[in-house]
Amino acid sequence: MSDQYQKFKRILDNNSKLLDEVQEKDSFGYRYDFTKIINLLLYILDHSFDGYLLSDGKGIVFYGNKAVERISGIPLKLIIGKTSKDMLAEGIILTNSIKILGKNPLSIIQKVKTGVEVFITSIPIYDIQGNVVFYIANYRDMRELNKLKKIVDENAHYKLPEAFLTELKELRNRLLETDDIIVRSHDMKKTLESMIKVSQVDVNVLLTGESGVGKEVLTKLIHKYSSRKDGPFIQINCGAIPESLLESELFGYEKGAFSGAQKGKMGLLEVANKGTILLDEIGDLPLNLQVKFLRAIENQEFYRLGGVKPTKLDVRIISATHKDLQAMVEAGTFRRDLFYRLHVVNISIPSLRDRRDDIVPLASHFLKIFNKKYGTNKIFASDVCNALENYKWPGNVRELKNTIENLVIFNEDRMINNKCLPKHIFQHESECHQVTGKRSMGLKESMENLEKQLIIKSLKKHGTIRKAASALKVNHSTIVRKIKKYNIGLPDVQDD
Numbered sequence: 409m410s411d412q413y414q415k416f417k418r419i420l421d422n423n424s425k426l427l428d429e430v431q432e433k434d435s436f437g438y439r440y441d442f443t444k445i446i447n448l449l450l451y452i453l454d455h456s457f458d459g460y461l462l463s464d465g466k467g468i469v470f471y472g473n474k475a476v477e478r479i480s481g482i483p484l485k486l487i488i489g490k491t492s493k494d495m496l497a498e499g500i501i502l503t504n505s506i507k508i509l510g511k512n513p514l515s516i517i518q519k520v521k522t523g524v525e526v527f528i529t530s531i532p533i534y535d536i537q538g539n540v541v542f543y544i545a546n547y548r549d550m551r552e553l554n555k556l557k558k559i560v561d562e563n564a565h566y567k568l569p570e571a572f573l574t575e576l577k578e579l580r581n582r583l584l585e586t587d588d589i590i591v592r593s594h595d596m597k598k599t600l601e602s603m604i605k606v607s608q609v610d611v612n613v614l615l616t617g618e619s620g621v622g623k624e625v626l627t628k629l630i631h632k633y634s635s636r637k638d639g640p641f642i643q644i645n646c647g648a649i650p651e652s653l654l655e656s657e658l659f660g661y662e663k664g665a666f667s668g669a670q671k672g673k674m675g676l677l678e679v680a681n682k683g684t685i686l687l688d689e690i691g692d693l694p695l696n697l698q699v700k701f702l703r704a705i706e707n708q709e710f711y712r713l714g715g716v717k718p719t720k721l722d723v724r725i726i727s728a729t730h731k732d733l734q735a736m737v738e739a740g741t742f743r744r745d746l747f748y749r750l751h752v753v754n755i756s757i758p759s760l761r762d763r764r765d766d767i768v769p770l771a772s773h774f775l776k777i778f779n780k781k782y783g784t785n786k787i788f789a790s791d792v793c794n795a796l797e798n799y800k801w802p803g804n805v806r807e808l809k810n811t812i813e814n815l816v817i818f819n820e821d822r823m824i825n826n827k828c829l830p831k832h833i834f835q836h837e838s839e840c841h842q843v844t845g846k847r848s849m850g851l852k853e854s855m856e857n858l859e860k861q862l863i864i865k866s867l868k869k870h871g872t873i874r875k876a877a878s879a880l881k882v883n884h885s886t887i888v889r890k891i892k893k894y895n896i897g898l899p900d901v902q903d904d
């Protein structure tokens with residue numbers, strides 16, 4: 409104690425005069441005056457670069473440090489004594505932040521009346537009965553975070569200090585959480601890094617990936633973190649609109665351009681001016697429109713149907729497809745010149761079966777969403793995770809989302825176990841798939857997967873760990889160790 413105290417004293421002696429006021433010496437050593445210690449803590453908070461807001465269990469702010477004022481540009485006297493609801497009503501904050509006063513830590517981006525965007529992480533503090541007694545909200549300036557990101561992007565070729573990169577990644581993860589996008593697998597993290605990088609450069613992007621992998625949600629992310637974020641985000645599915653309407657939808661038309669055109673109409677390329685347009689299913693764009701579109705990109709302008717005055721094209725084009733455009737080019741069904749215009753950067757989003765580490769976090773995320781939507785409180789049994797991870801998910805994240813919604817709606821019991829899952833989920837399960845699946849697993853990972861599957865099967869078949877161990881011709885302790893290693897759930901198995 410006294411060593412620690414001396415160390416603390418030395419640091420403070422060098423930095424401030426406060427310590428003399430904090431301590432009161434008695435005959436046994438040092439006694440502390442807690443009022444003074446709290447003052448010391450507040451002194452430290454006031455000299456912190458990050459902002460801190462403390463509110464009571466009802467969300468009424470009782471303390472804010474100087475950095476909150478510096479970051480938000482709002483005087484503290486307008487904040488202290490108020491809840492976020494009061495601040496929203498008074499126009500001090502422009503986005504509703506009530507959800508940060510929940511039972512769990514949460515991060516949000518909040519816009520305040522000075523126009524500044526603040527990244528807030530709120531952490532509830534509990535008493536021993538589990539009631540929230542107060543909240544600590546950590547304030548960070550989005551401009552600072554974006555500056556940090558820019559430095560990293562611009563200096564990607566230099567080796568930056570590890571701690572700096574770790575912090576940046578952590579911030580990116582937290583930003584993602586505010587966007588409700590779940591990314592845990594290594595491959596998807598890499599894809600996301602490319603997305604964030606490309607969001608900073610105003611180039612056309614071609615996103616490839618099977619249906620339901622998340623092309624649309626990730627396109628919105630590119631738009632949101634780009635310099636066009638204040639412009640519109642427009643989306644059109646080229647495959648869903650009849651060919652006869654697609655041209656006027658994209659390019660617009662002038663009055664009298666065709667019978668029935670009593671008034672002129674803007675096309676989506678014009679509506680998206682200064683923003684981003686997502687052309688989904690670009691492989692379905694008919695050849696005649698491919699020509700017109702190419703011309704628009706090359707000339708940076710286009711004509712409405714029946715129009716004689718050109719309209720400026722100032723949009724970032726993100727095209728998405730689950731088709732093999734390169735093969736279509738070779739087959740002559742997609743123009744090569746347009747392909748190269750759209751494909752300045754190509755980002756390929758892996759199928760869900762090739763990023764199995766994302767499956768359970770996504771399933772838990774959707775369970776939370778649908779529990780909230782339907783007012784339920786369903787939970788997964790541990791065996792469900794294995795089944796979900798082993799299924800091929802041909803419809804990718806969309807199929808997983810629909811499956812979880814169905815389970816929440818139709819499952820009678822609170823606990824969702826393997827028996828509740830649709831039968832087809834088990835039809836694809838086989839060790840062979842584990843070893844020869846499309847994702848290129850290393851030999852070690854493939855062997856481990858196979859080992860895990862064999863243990864699960866043997867446990868299911870024999871019902872006890874000892875019998876399963878005997879069937880697999882290994883010791884009981886080996887199976888126990890591997891159950892732990894692979895996190896295998898044991899609802900119906902006895903530890904004999």
Ligand SMILES: Nc1ncnc2c1ncn2[C@@H]1O[C@H](COP(=O)(O)OP(=O)(O)OP(=O)(O)O)[C@@H](O)[C@H]1O
Nearest residue numbers: 588589590618619620621622623624625805806809
């Ligand atoms: N990483 C993710 N985190 C959370 N939700 C996701 C994620 N990826 C996809 N989703 C959800 O899955 C569904 C399908 O995603 P999305 O529409 O982006 O796929 P897509 O690749 O554009 O599909 P399509 O090619 O059929 O248009 C959406 O409801 C989306 O919100």
